[in-house]
Amino acid sequence: MKNPFRNPFAFSETPVTVITPLLYIALIVPLLVIHHVIPEAPKQIAGTNVNITEAWLDLQTLSDGFHPYNSHRNDVVRDWLLRRIEALRGDNPVVVFSDTISNASFSESGRDDTPGISVYFEGTNIIVYIRGSEDDPEEWYSKGKKPQGKGGVLVNAHYDSVPLGFGATDDGMGVVTVLQLIKYFSSSGRQPKKGVVALLNNGEEDYLNGAWAFAKHPMSQFTHVFLNLEGAGAGGRATLFRSTDTEVTKAYRSSKYPFGTVVSADAFKRGLIRSATDYEVFTGLMGMRGLDVAFMEPRARYHTNQDDTKHTSKASLHHMMSAALATMQTLTSDTSSTFDGRSAEKGKVPSGKGTSGVWFDLFGRVLAVFRLNTLFALSVTLLVVGPLTLIITGFILFKVDKLYLFSSSKHHHHAEGDDSVAIQGWRGFFRWPITFALATAAVIGLAFLITDVNPYIISSSPYSVWSMMISAWIVVVWIGSTAADFVRPTAFHRTYTLFWMFIAGWLVLVIVTVLERNPEIAGGYLLMFYFACIFLATAVSFFELFGLPRKSVYADEIEEPVDNPIARSRGRSISSARLMAPTEEEQPSGGDAENAGEDEEPTESTSLLGEGQRTTFKRYSSPHRPGPTDGIATESKTDRLTYGSEQPWSHSLPSTLWLLEFLLLAPFPLIIFGQVTLLFTTATYQTLADGNAALSVYMLMAVLTVLLFAPLGPFLHRYTFHIPLFLLLVFAGTAIYNFTAFPFSESNRLKLYFLQRVDLDTGINNVSLTGVGIPPFLRDAISSLPSAAGQTYTCIPSTLRRDLTECNWHGLAPQVVPNLHPEVPPELGFADWLTFNSTRDPDGKTEARFYIIGKDTRACKLVFNRPIVDFSVEGAADEGRDKRFQKASEYGSKELRLWSRTWERGWNVSVRWESGGDEVGDGLDGRVVCLWSDANESGTIPAVEEAQRFAPSWVAIVNSQNGLVEGSKAFLV
Secondary structure (H helix, E strand, O other), rough: OOOHHOOOOOOOOOHHHHHHHHHHHHHHHHHHHHHHOOOOOEOOOOOOOOOOOHHHHHHHOOOOOOOOOOOOHHHHHHHHHHHHHHHOOOOOOEEEEEOOOOOEEEOOOOOOOOOOEEEEOOOOOOOEEOOOOOOOOOOOOHHOOOOOOOEEEEEEEEEOOOOOOOHHHHHHHHHHHHHHHHHHHOOOOOOOOOOOOEEOOOOHHHHOOHHHHOOOHHHOOOEEEEEEEOOOOOOEEEEEEEOOHHHHHHHHHOOOOEEEEHHHHHHOOOOOOOOOOOHHHHHHOOHHHEEEEOOOOOOOOOOOOOOOHHHHOHHHHHHHHHHHHHHHHHHHHHOOOOOOOOOOOOOOOOOOOOOOOOEEOOOOEEEEEEEEEHHHHHHHHHHHHHHHHHHHHHHHHHOOOOOOOOOOOEEEEEOOEEEEEOOOOOOOOOHHHHHHHHHHHOOOOOOOOHHHHHHHHOOHHHHHHHHHHHHHHHHHHHEEEEHHHHHHOOOOOOHHHHHHHHHHHHHHHHHHHHHHHOOOOHHHHHHHHHHHHHHHHHHHHHHHHHHHHOOOHHHHEEEOOOOOOHHHHHHHHHHHHHHOOOOOOOOOOOOOOOHHOOOOOOOOOOOOOOOOOOOOOOOOOOOOOOOOOOOOOOOOOOOOOOOOOOOOHHOOOOOHHHHOOOOOOOOHHHHHHHHHHHHHHHHHOOOOOHHHHHHHHHHHHHHHHHHHHHHHHHHHHHHOOHHHHHHHHHHHHHHHHHHHHHOOOOOOOOEEEEEEEEEEEOEEEEEEEEEEOOOHHHHHHHOHHHHHHHOOOEEEEEOOOOOEEEEEEEEEOOOOOOOOOOOOOHHEEEEEEEEEEEEEEOOOOOOEEEEEEEEOOOOOEEEEEEEEEEEEEOOOOOOOOOOOOOOOOOOOOOEEEOOOOOOOOOOOEEEOOOOOOOOOOOEEEEEEEEEEEOOOOOOOOOHHHHHHHHOOOOEEEEOOOOEEEEEEEEEEO
């Protein structure tokens, strides 16, 4: 036998130590690059008239100021968009709807059986219809008729921003993408087969109001599938994070740079992600099928004044634009029966019924898409085929007398009597579960520890946290497996580790398969593929055993010592662990091991009987470490070369099959889990300041660490000390940093939520900032504000944002309404900001009527101390015939939000509530509130300007509610 230790791919220390980390690095580096480096943007998308440079200039204009719905700049942006559409439209039939008619009254349910919120909204959407070549040529939308044919494709983006965000990516990039799509599909020679409806909706940031208003427009009856373009971050790649079905997702597959995974869609379904987009309205209210594409990083710039063109790039714009164009080209050209079917709404073009799907990208270049039923079938197949394959293989090994696994000895019959030869096949069986448990406990312990000591460090240093957990897990596994291998070396360490991974993977896949069926968790594809890789690697490790000699043949090779009464008395049960590999000095320079020593000088260990009649074995030791010995010599017909002190029969195992096992086990799980890990990091690492639980994020990091690096488990005991020592140093350095470093920076800021409340009855004016209260980041920020100096501010748990603290103090007086009496202090004129009157029904019914008007605002609300069950607004469209629009939830509504498209126009509102009984009375009380959201003019809201100017550089001031300033008066009817 050739010397396996000179084979560059043998299962020995140097090859394993070099090959396995190199493969991990070779995969992790491109995953990181693809995730963070966006393909360079051309000036124009090849073969089209879609111009990136033109779109970028439009984006700069659009995001040159805050433009929430309740701001004057919002009107400026709307007028500019109408002009741009006229300039970009081509020769194909185009109809532009400047919708100042549609309004909607609706409600959203509260959580946990609590009252919800009701809304009355007057829309100012812009809708552009590009007629398809196969559309009905009749202008049905202007004649009160229903649309005919197979319908059109909706592409949507919202043009409003939050009050303190410029909206470059949320949702400026979506808006300018829609503008370029209008230009493309309306240009000569590019008329789509199906009509395109481009919706630029207004009011998404306030409660998805614009999408609700679109549902009242005739064109909403024509669209049957949609593409929603959004921004939940402030750059990076545009991610497909939700889709209704397999068939629609296949349209996105035509993108040159597809990016996303169905795991994010599962997170939305389960409520793990609480953000909302127009997707909910299009799918839930209108019954359409479609896609949700959005930017997701960096989250710290989302909804802040860093959501501008300075902090994003043309590359991000190109990524969204190219994906949108390719998807829309596919959807508008599909005139098959894919989307035909029953409509969710009478008179609406049918949307059909899709199939639940699984989708994920590979290296940002290929999108895998298949049905959930296919995943279920594959999972069931693996659950059956996997164990059967191993059982059948084990049975065949048993029949051919090669099942060394689970075997402690071999019964041997010979002329002098029966005895047993030690096999030691059980050695190392329980090694992996113990080592795995210790390493996993270590990273879980780190998750708890960092949550207690410095929970927000991940906000600025996610990869430092990852490095700490990864290095800790690998070092603990290496120490455990290497120590066990030193004390009790076994050739089955790899096989038994794979076997335990197979058992654990099979049990997990059982659960995953059940969840795939109900409630249709598609993210189980990760674990299905993981188990498939484990199964293949385990099967190969079982097949390895066919290279061993029959156990009976091996027993024949173990002969009794001739002149050793002690050994003879112990028979053939002498430990085979005493057969050890030769040291480097003892190893032959070439040729077969059994011929080694022919030219050696006689020594004490030289056979007394000559060649072919040796009665003793050489006592071998590992070329890397000495093996254990008890001083008892054994003998065989040949000298065998084994690794260290492993079982002597292990010399027959193939020396390079480990590499095949590693290649089957590690790369694909690393790719698919690596991509999800990076997406998870992007989506969550800066959400702790929003009130998300830190422990849940760190625990998921610990779980992903184990899943990503568990494929190293069967091989780590062969590592030299160099890499573990390096990782130990990495762990020490990152741990010190993670537990002591300040968690925020100018590029990774802590969000503090601003709101100013003014009691217009008393003139009391309070400013509040809401954020994480422990450690005292919030107090440190407030103490830096001049107006808070010397004041005693109160801090209470926030009622608006979970797990956050709200601190209040007397703030600078707002100037959102021009002071009509300059000779008096501003607070004395507060009462003029809001005028209302309320009257109770004269017949004593639980009904009341309000008239409300606020100065220089078009947003007010009624807040009730007991829920209302119905309302109506004078001039509103008749929603009585449309069962989709419910004015109050099952448990009533605690607020009625009122949005007007006209400035300083009053609302006549009627509300109804249920009597509370004699003990509480049947009256209704609460507050009338008006909102002011326009912070574009300096001096309008001094308190927010002060916070932005004097707060530390690691703080971002964002809005807490739809308005920056709320002025209110009490009512009782």
